[in-house]
Amino acid sequence: MKRVLSLMLIASGAMLGAAAAPSLAADATARPKVDLAKGEQLFNDGDPSRNVISCASCHGPGGNSPGAANPKLAGQHPEYLYKQLANFKVKEGAKKPERVNAVMNAIAAGLTDEEMRNISAYLGAQALKPAVAKNKDTVELGQRIYRAGIPSKGVPACASCHSPNGSGIPSQYPRVAGQFAEYTESQLVAFRSGARANSLPMTQVAEKMSDAEIKAVSDYIAGLR
Numbered sequence: 001m002k003r004v005l006s007l008m009l010i011a012s013g014a015m016l017g018a019a020a021a022p023s024l025a026a027d028a029t030a031r032p033k034v035d036l037a038k039g040e041q042l043f044n045d046g047d048p049s050r051n052v053i054s055c056a057s058c059h060g061p062g063g064n065s066p067g068a069a070n071p072k073l074a075g076q077h078p079e080y081l082y083k084q085l086a087n088f089k090v091k092e093g094a095k096k097p098e099r100v101n102a103v104m105n106a107i108a109a110g111l112t113d114e115e116m117r118n119i120s121a122y123l124g125a126q127a128l129k130p131a132v133a134k135n136k137d138t139v140e141l142g143q144r145i146y147r148a149g150i151p152s153k154g155v156p157a158c159a160s161c162h163s164p165n166g167s168g169i170p171s172q173y174p175r176v177a178g179q180f181a182e183y184t185e186s187q188l189v190a191f192r193s194g195a196r197a198n199s200l201p202m203t204q205v206a207e208k209m210s211d212a213e214i215k216a217v218s219d220y221i222a223g224l225r
């Protein structure tokens, strides 16, 4: 009986993958565990003893930033959030971080790997309160770019990676829908200028776009659901 049970455990462990079978201890490939409660606490309160500021003070409760000065993080894929926090840090031997932003560079420098994973998992589990599109005049152009790209310039459709409704594809492509237009615009400009150098595909997309095209697609994306 004991033998049958352990065989069953092994079988179910194999089916669910290593991460779901912590009881099969000595598996070095197991993914690190995340603690949403710890992530929530650090996000809300920061850690004054180490000068880590509350994330919520800028990014809002649950990552639903109330104003366009700071991006919404609620409901974003944890893998993407974790990558951004890592990209805000200066890698060993590098002169500057892959993603330059004075505020976030300073904040990310103080976070441990475990804390970045916990916060990212916590945010991924929050419901997004989406922003809205504001510019009627550019909706059509924005929609066309989002759905079909700009064929004459070789700009691919945003939808082909970020999905038709902008929710992205977990672990590969971030959600863009419902983000503030101002933030999306600033990121496309940063990809174009090289201030944000953490994604070759996005650099190649943005470097072919004009200011007017960037503005139109950013506003359209804010209203996408």
Ligand code: HEC
Pocket (backbone or CB within 6 Å): 043, 052, 053, 054, 055, 056, 057, 058, 059, 069, 070, 071, 072, 073, 081, 082, 084, 085, 100, 101, 103, 104, 107, 111, 119, 186
């Ligand atoms: C003083 C305000 C402020 C605080 C505090 C702050 N952030 Fe930010 N955060 C920003 C701004 C502004 C940006 C946009 C940066 C840019 O333009 O590249 C940002 C961007 C980010 C991004 C990238 C979002 C994306 O969609 O790519 C992540 C992730 C993030 N912050 C996480 C955090 C976490 C976690 C904390 C707390 C440990 C935190 N932030 C604290 C202002 C802040």
Ligand code: HEC
Pocket (backbone or CB within 6 Å): 071, 083, 145, 146, 155, 156, 157, 158, 159, 160, 161, 162, 172, 173, 174, 175, 176, 184, 187, 188, 198, 199, 201, 202, 205, 217, 218
């Ligand atoms: C070939 C796939 C691909 C296409 C096509 C693409 N993207 Fe992206 N996009 C990505 C990837 C991958 C990332 C994540 C970059 C990173 O890791 O920082 C990203 C990130 C972004 C971000 C940053 C999100 C944030 O929260 O900071 C924005 C904004 C964005 N894309 C907008 C667009 C728009 C607008 C288009 C169409 C004009 C587009 N993308 C087309 C792959 C793509």
